[in-house]
Amino acid sequence: xxxxxxxxxxxxxxxxxxxxxxxxxxxxxxxxxxxxxxxxxxxxxxxxxxxxxxxxxxxxxxxxxxxxxxxxxxxxxxxxxxxxxxxxxxxxxxxxxxxxxxxxxxxxxxxxxxxxxxxxxxxxxxxxxxxxxxxxxxxxxxxxxxxxxxxxxxxxxxxxxxxxxxxxxxxxxxxxxxxxxxxxxxxxxxxxxxxxxxxxxxxxxxxxxxxxxxxxxxxxxxxxxxxxxxxxxxxxxxxxxxxxxxxxxxxxxxxxxxxxxxxxxxxxxxxxxxxxxxxxxxxxxxxxxxxxxxxxxxxxxxxxxxxxxxxxxxxxxxxxxxxxxxxxxxxxxxxxxxxxxxxxxxxxxxxxxxxxxxxxxxxxxxxxxxxxxxxxxxxxxxxxxxxxxxxxx
Amino acid sequence: xxxxxxxxxxxxxxxxxxxxxxxxxxxxxxxxxxxxxxxxxxxxxxxxxxxxxxxxxxxxxxxxxxxxxxxxxxxxxxxxxxxxxxxxxxxxxxxxxxxxxxxxxxxxxxxxxxxxxxxxxxxxxxxxxxxxxxxxxxxxxxxxxxxxxxxxxxxxxxxxxxxxxxxxxxxxxxxxxxxxxxxxxxxxxxxxxxxxxxxxxxxxxxxxxxxxxxxxxxxxxxxxxxxxxxxxxxxxxxxxxxxxxx
Numbered sequence: 001x002x003x004x005x006x007x008x009x010x011x012x013x014x015x016x017x018x019x020x021x022x023x024x025x026x027x028x029x030x031x032x033x034x035x036x037x038x039x040x041x042x043x044x045x046x047x048x049x050x051x052x053x054x055x056x057x058x059x060x061x062x063x064x065x066x067x068x069x070x071x072x073x074x075x076x077x078x079x080x081x082x083x084x085x086x087x088x089x090x091x092x093x094x095x096x097x098x099x100x101x102x103x104x105x106x107x108x109x110x111x112x113x114x115x116x117x118x119x120x121x122x123x124x125x126x127x128x129x130x131x132x133x134x135x136x137x138x139x140x141x142x143x144x145x146x147x148x149x150x151x152x153x154x155x156x157x158x159x160x161x162x163x164x165x166x167x168x169x170x171x172x173x174x175x176x177x178x179x180x181x182x183x184x185x186x187x188x189x190x191x192x193x194x195x196x197x198x199x200x201x202x203x204x205x206x207x208x209x210x211x212x213x214x215x216x217x218x219x220x221x222x223x224x225x226x227x228x229x230x231x232x233x234x235x236x237x238x239x240x241x242x243x244x245x246x247x248x249x250x251x252x253x254x255x256x257x258x259x260x261x262x263x264x265x266x267x268x269x270x271x272x273x274x275x276x277x278x279x280x281x282x283x284x285x286x287x288x289x290x291x292x293x294x295x296x297x298x299x300x301x302x303x304x305x306x307x308x309x310x311x312x313x314x315x316x317x318x319x320x321x322x323x324x325x326x327x328x329x330x331x332x333x334x335x336x337x338x339x340x341x342x343x344x345x346x347x348x349x350x351x352x353x354x355x356x357x358x359x360x361x362x363x364x365x366x367x368x369x370x371x372x373x374x375x376x377x378x379x380x381x382x383x384x385x386x387x388x389x390x391x392x393x
Numbered sequence: 394x395x396x397x398x399x400x401x402x403x404x405x406x407x408x409x410x411x412x413x414x415x416x417x418x419x420x421x422x423x424x425x426x427x428x429x430x431x432x433x434x435x436x437x438x439x440x441x442x443x444x445x446x447x448x449x450x451x452x453x454x455x456x457x458x459x460x461x462x463x464x465x466x467x468x469x470x471x472x473x474x475x476x477x478x479x480x481x482x483x484x485x486x487x488x489x490x491x492x493x494x495x496x497x498x499x500x501x502x503x504x505x506x507x508x509x510x511x512x513x514x515x516x517x518x519x520x521x522x523x524x525x526x527x528x529x530x531x532x533x534x535x536x537x538x539x540x541x542x543x544x545x546x547x548x549x550x551x552x553x554x555x556x557x558x559x560x561x562x563x564x565x566x567x568x569x570x571x572x573x574x575x576x577x578x579x580x581x582x583x584x585x586x587x588x589x590x591x592x593x594x595x596x597x598x599x600x601x602x603x604x605x606x607x608x609x610x611x612x613x614x615x616x617x618x619x620x621x622x623x624x625x626x627x628x629x630x631x632x633x634x635x636x637x638x639x
Contacts, residue, residue, distance in 0.1 A: 266513065269506035276494035350490040353451065354551075355479030356507050357472060 003100040014074070018104050020331055021067045025108030025164065026115075027324035028059040029157045033116040034317055036153055037142040052317075059321050060163060062295075062328035067105065067164035068171045069288065069332040071097045073339045090174035098169040105161035113157060116142065191256050192282055198250025198290075202243045202383060209239025210390040236391070240301070243383055244294035251290020256282035258375040262367065273351075274364040278371065281340045288329070288336040293376050295329045297384035304388045401460075402427045402559060402591050403448055408457035410443050417443040418454070418614045425559070430582060430592045432605035440614040441595035442563050448593060449482050449561045450474035461559075479507060483552035483560040483590075485581075487567045489544035491536040491551075497543075498523060498532040501550040508555070522550040526580055542573040549581055559591045566601060578604065 010018075035056060039049035074097065120142050212235025256279050263275025278285075299322065341348075351361060403425040410418040417440045425431045433441050446452040448459060450466050451474075459466040461477070469477065478484070483504075491500045502519035506512070523529045526546040528539075536544055545565065552560055565581065566574030582604055585592045594605060602608045610617045 266511075268509070268512065269503060272495065272499060272506065273492075276492075276499075280494040346490060347492045347494070350486075350492060351503075352475075353478075353484055353486070353490070354504055354507065355475050355477075355482070357475050360507065 022108035024063040025105040026112040029109040029112030040146040059324040062325040064167040066328040098165040101168040102161040102165035192252035194249040195253025202246025205242025247294040248290040252286025255286040258371045274367040288333040293380040300384035404460040429606040432602040432608040434602040435611035439611040483557035485562040487564045489548035
């Protein structure tokens with residue numbers, strides 16, 4: 001009830017951010033339901049349906065990540081002191097955050113269920129008339145006319161809010177040493193340790209892919225999109241997945257490295273501030289940026305393969321899934337940047353008090369962004385090129 | 394508008410300030426002479442911090458005038474006030490707000506670097522000041538690994554490194570243990586005296602106020618009766634006698 005009451009009282013802009021989670025959950029829910037509809041319509045090809053369902057884990061993971069990053073930057077979490085004064089400790093606050101995440105995801109999932117049923121034509125004649133009129137292909141793809149297993153559908157879609165809530169609770173769980181957000185966390189000066197592992201995993205993934213990829217000319221059969229999953233060999237998928245995990249693991253190390261490069265030599269105030277901040281924030285920024293790079297390289301590779309074999313049209317479900325994943329990881333990366341800005345508000349105030357002009361601080365931010373683009377951009381491109389190399393040639 | 398006398402480095406006339414609906418300052422006037430240590434005393438919530446922020450150009454008073462070296466501060470634009478703060482003023486907070494990403498010497502050198510000084514010269518000056526304030530050994534450590542009194546000394550070094558014309562200190566000893574506080578305050582005042590820096594010191598502690606040449610008392614945002622000059626303290630000779638070579 002408190003989660004509902006808090007949601008009702010929040011600022012419209014904050015509510016809009018929460019609605020992004022709802023939208024992502026709706027997209028994912030629709031994909032899951034579509035897989036179920038496919039299974040209901042084609043009981044013979046169960047393997048194909050299972051593969052479709054498995055592909056839904058990508059948007060599911062992206063939705064969970066978005067929910068976590070939104071919960072971390074939620075202004076309600078910053079009201080901790082007031083809540084603590086009202087008797088709501090860190091444990092109950094975590095539960096509260098998880099509950100509100102589940103609430104918004106459940107809303108999205110219900111929305112997707114309504115849209116799904118309307119498109120299938122299960123919601124009475126009027127709805128089905130307009131739906132089948134405009135989206136005739138969809139209603140066929142969704143398994144219209146075949147009875148839907150209700151319990152199974154509800155169980156499947158309830159996985160989405162549950163996953164998001166559990167991920168939120170795990171990410172915001174009260175730590176033993178740092179109770180509140182506003183305590184001075186001891187600065188972690190050492191570099192993140194994931195860089196060698198990330199590089200090794202990415203290299204191993206690319207090697208596996210190159211090793212298992214069949215001879216040239218078969219690219220058309222390889223594109224691992226949900227429509228033709230059965231045709232795509234597991235070796236290539238495993239290679240891509242490993243390379244993506246490697247990029248995610250290497251993210252913090254790469255951000256730290258960019259910071260180190262920025263303040264190398266004898267830096268002035270501008271380079272010193274931007275570089276050191278990047279090094280310090282690498283733990284917070286690195287993971288979401290790594291995910292963003294991995295997704296970007298995946299999309300680039302898929303685009304290149306699609307161009308190599310343009311005979312296959314992009315299916316609606318692939319488009320929805322890709323849109324959900326892309327939007328989620330972009331928003332997560334942006335919101336982690338916002339989170340780090342909020343965490344640095346005190347030192348920004350200190351700098352302003354010293355007389356540092358807003359212009360200097362903006363230039364430092366721009367310098368940080370440029371350094372990140374210069375380091376991460378070419379790397380993402382290289383990984384994507386190397387991932388597609390054995391497939392198109 | 395009366396032109397201020399020459400020996401007043403800072404002069405405020407009829408300051409009013411309101412934070413939203415809260416009245417923080419009501420009709421406060423004062424003048425600070427060059428090279429003196431000027432204390433503003435009063436309990437918490439009496440408007441000391443607001444007064445210091447107005448004087449240093451961080452806040453613009455709702456009403457009233459502020460003159461620095463004979464030129465008005467209250468009419469300056471926000472960028473020129475920032476420039477004035479960077480070039481002429483130093484600021485020490487109650488809490489040592491250091492930039493956690495930078496090491497102690499980088500923190501201390503930051504105002505110099507922001508002014509565009511060279512890396513090597515800034516480092517040299519910053520480390521000199523850290524050594525004078527007995528924190529030279531932790532110049533390479535980050536603020537997270539220093540204790541509170543070391544951090545406050547680094548903050549003082551950061552305020553002094555540019556040898557500002559006026560140093561504003563807002564209850565600089567409040568978070569420290571009493572022995573640390575006394576020592577920090579003594580180093581601060583001796584450094585100011587030997588470098589001829591004017592200090593405006595806000596404090597609730599009468600013992601701290603006793604170190605100052607002149608004190609004004611604030612209560613509920615008003616001046617509650619000026620305390621006359623401490624006998625002998627404003628005397629040039631006794632001032633020279635108590636200035637250590639810091």
